[in-house]
Amino acid sequence: MSSFDPAFRPIRVAVDIGGTFTDLQIFDARSTQVHAWKTPTTPADPSIGLMKGLGEAAQRFGFTLADIGLLLHGTTIATNAVLERRLARGVLVTTAGFEDVLEINRHVRRDIYGLAPDPLPTLIPRDRRLGVLERMRADGSVETPLDQVALQGLVERIAALDGEAVAVTLLNSHANPAHERLLAAHIGDALPGLPVSISADVSPEIREYERSSTTVLNALLVPVVRAYLDRLERRIGEDGFSPSIFLVQSNGGVCSLRVAAEQPARLLLSGPSGGVLAAARIARMLGRGDLVAVDMGGTSFDVSVIRDGRGSIITQGEIDRLPVRLPMVEMRTIGAGGGSIASVDASGRLTVGPRSAGATPGPVAYGRGGKEPTVTDTNLALGRIDPDYFLGGTMQLDMPAARAAIADRVGAHLGLGLEQAAEGILAVTNAGLGAAIRLSLFEKGLDPRDFALLSFGGAGGLHATDVAAELGIREVVFPRDPGTLSAYGILFADLAQDLARSRLLRVESGQLAAIAEAVAALREEADARLARDGVAPSDRRIEIAADMRYHGQAFELLIPWGEIAAPDEAALARLAADFHATHRQRFSYANPDEPVEIVTLRATAIGRLQKPEPGVASPAPRPARKGTRRAYEGGAWRELPVWDRDALTAGSTIEGPAIVEEAFATHWIGRGWSARLGEAGALIATRDSNGEAP
Incomplete structure (x- = not known):
């Protein structure tokens, strides 16, 4: 297997192609710095946008396409093909x-x-x-x-x-x-x-x-x-571009082009799974094991729950009401993003999403022909986004057009002024985001107040503190480069292939030999697949899990069993105990005296890829306080402080209401919140102890 060789080709790139933007994270082994870049997606042929983004990043950060040794590629191609x-x-x-x-x-x-x-x-x-x-x-x-x-x-x-x-x-x-x-x-x-x-x-x-x-x-x-992989492979060789390419799967691991071509259904959650990988990494870096991670991009809002520093894997999901029986990261997705369209229906009800303006034509403010107001237009109209600093100043936004669209399409139909209509759009949006988070936690028997909120995606920072306050969450984490965080997670991915064998086996001593035989067969096949992908024995890891249920149940719970190789009585007892504990946590009861069955045994074959070791970025040598901007807050227009994320130091304290800007994201620090830099450059906002605005 070709691996990342920083001495030969020092650039490692992770890319997440979304519905609106193509996000890149670039690790340069020469400087140990990680750079973020964003470029509009080209839906007709996403490889065009990918190559355009790589070219722009190369020019901006001082490398050539020939320097790229490894490309880890997340994509929504499979998802969009099904939806459309x-x-x-x-x-x-x-x-x-x-x-x-x-x-x-x-x-x-x-x-x-x-x-x-x-x-x-x-x-x-x-x-x-x-x-x-x-x-x-x-x-x-x-x-x-x-x-x-x-x-x-x-x-x-x-x-x-x-x-x-x-x-x-x-x-x-x-x-x-x-x-x-x-x-x-x-x-x-x-x-x-x-x-x-x-x-x-x-x-x-x-x-x-x-x-x-x-x-x-x-x-x-x-x-x-x-067809897409063929187009991508034809671009190999252009300007010396010839990296090893791996595609991100729904399980959070990456696979070779061969596997992706044979089993593309494993790519259905390709891009979003990178966000879960990043969230788990950040949870461990910050020493906060329990996070609810929310990714709000241009078209969707993805919620995943991190417990004890790990995301959850489920064995069945669905796309557009079609069941997919494959391991995938667990997340809830709703149609709510920066491009979500606000409209008033025939009954006079204000709705936001799931329709999206996407990349083409995009929000009204993009000036590409969009006529219907979106969430991005709304944040712009209320002064929360700087029209001259969108995408780090590489794209100008048309504020008058955005305000006119909100007034004509929403305000006039509801008998509201521009500001009231815009606040209504944000209220409806935030209520939908909060409901998705509540459901993701409540269905697991979890309390939002026990979690911190990790906010990322290009649009997430503008809503995070308001949504957290509604849920009773008192801490919000804004990671570095949140607009490209899914790509950041992909940067640290490993090769992973999933195997499964359905076989009904009682979890009891009499079945131990049959269970051990099934585990051994799975491990042997998993090891053979890693060998076929060229993974050295020292870089192989095989994890076993079991779908389990009480006898007579019609559903199962996925119970991890670790790197078990030769299960004995103690290992079998531990597996049963973990099932009972998980069942109690999920459904508030357990029946330890009831017979337990294994329905399906699973193996995840992991091939460890060499990991980058990013250096710590120093604060930009300029004032952290950029100035003020007129924004609508609390029912009135006010001059609010604007902070430069890249220039913040450990001594910087931001009191809300305030705006924090960086190249590919803007963060709204609500009234009653204060923010400071934490570990790994994360901006951590906390709510006043009394929960009230000062």
Whole structure:
């Protein structure tokens, strides 16, 4: 495996391509400094924006594209393709009689009182779902052999349907994948070049609907992601640009281009997972184990909970109501960002989001044709953003246009003046942000008052103290370069691949040999994958976890088991105790006398990449207090102090209301809050002890 060699190519770059901006963090081994850069995303071809950002950063920070030895790449390409339905034309091959699993789904009704509920999406229509005669039993034994004669007819039907990708999900293939592999080989031989995804590789777990949905998503994404990777690879060689490239996965680890091309469903939370990595790192650096991390960018607001310095991993998520049965960082996402559009509906109700102006045309203030006011326009209209210092002064904002849009599109419809309409937009926005945080904590039985709020993303700092005050949180952490923090987290990522094997096993002494055998098999396969990626044995780590439940339950909890290799009675007892404790914390009860089952064993194969060791940035040699700016606060226009984040020193004390500016973010320090520099250059705001404004 190619690794980061600072003596040969000293630049390591992490990039997070979002819906509005492409964020970069650049580590220069020559100076040990980390630099942040931001450039608009180019949705038609994100590689254009990526290369443009790299070129701008190279010119700004004094390196060449040939100096880049490692590129760690987070992207929303897979997510956006699903949301916008820019997917390949797919064909599903399944066991005869089970062609309708995708439509039957789980019969979950989100609007239980709706007379005409919106059906769950089905990505492959009925005429492109093909049944094949075969049958595996739940124990993996063959009931009906695969009909070899029918295979040729199946290939002809696939060819006639003009499919661009094929998904294969056969009944009980998690127990025995032999038939899926035979089908994939036959289709591949007969129709070379046609991508085939099988559930035994993508999601080899029980539950037919979730396994089928995940495999179908993966298959339909293969041509989309491969096309992007092809465009990216064609750029290698331009101006000496030839780094080792790894893509960020939903689990917070990175993978090779080969893995990304074969299993693009693992990229669905690619960019946001970097924020969780960064939050966990900052929690450890600050000695604050419990943080609620919020990432507010241009289009979305992501909430993740850090406990004991670690983020949570879940084994199933969803995107646009489609289940994805793959490990991913746990986060809650709502459509609320700087580009979220404010409007008044037919009933006279003010709403903000989830519609977003995105990168094109963007907020009204961008001057790119946007007509509808956004959250960014609102903060600008109230004086919280400097129109001449947006993105560090590289982009001018049109304040009169933003104010006019708010007055015309919101104020006039509600009978409110400009300032009152703008304050209403912020109130609705902050209420939505607070609700997402509450739900993320309450569902785990956690109290917001026990947490500090870590605020990042380009828009997060303008809302953090107001949202924290609403939740009863008394401390807000603004990390360095918050506008590119997800890219910062990616900078420290490791290679990671997830493996899973579903097998029902009681957690008891009589099953210890079977459990140990399953763990050993998983570890052997995980080690082989790391070897295939070129990871040296000394850089390999394999962590085991188990999906567990009480006998008779229909859901499981993911319980980490560490680097266990040969479980004994004590290790099994510890695993059971951890399950009971987690169940009690999550649901307020536990039944230690009830039988406990392992449903699925999991392994995470981790290949440690060489980590950068950033130096400590010195304060800029200029006054920390920039001056004052007229801003609307507390029902009146006031002259508020404006501080320069990069020039702050340990002795600087900021009393709210105040504004703190840096190149790619602005922070609002609300009334009743004060802020000082803490460890690792973090700006830490605390609320007055009485919780009231002075």
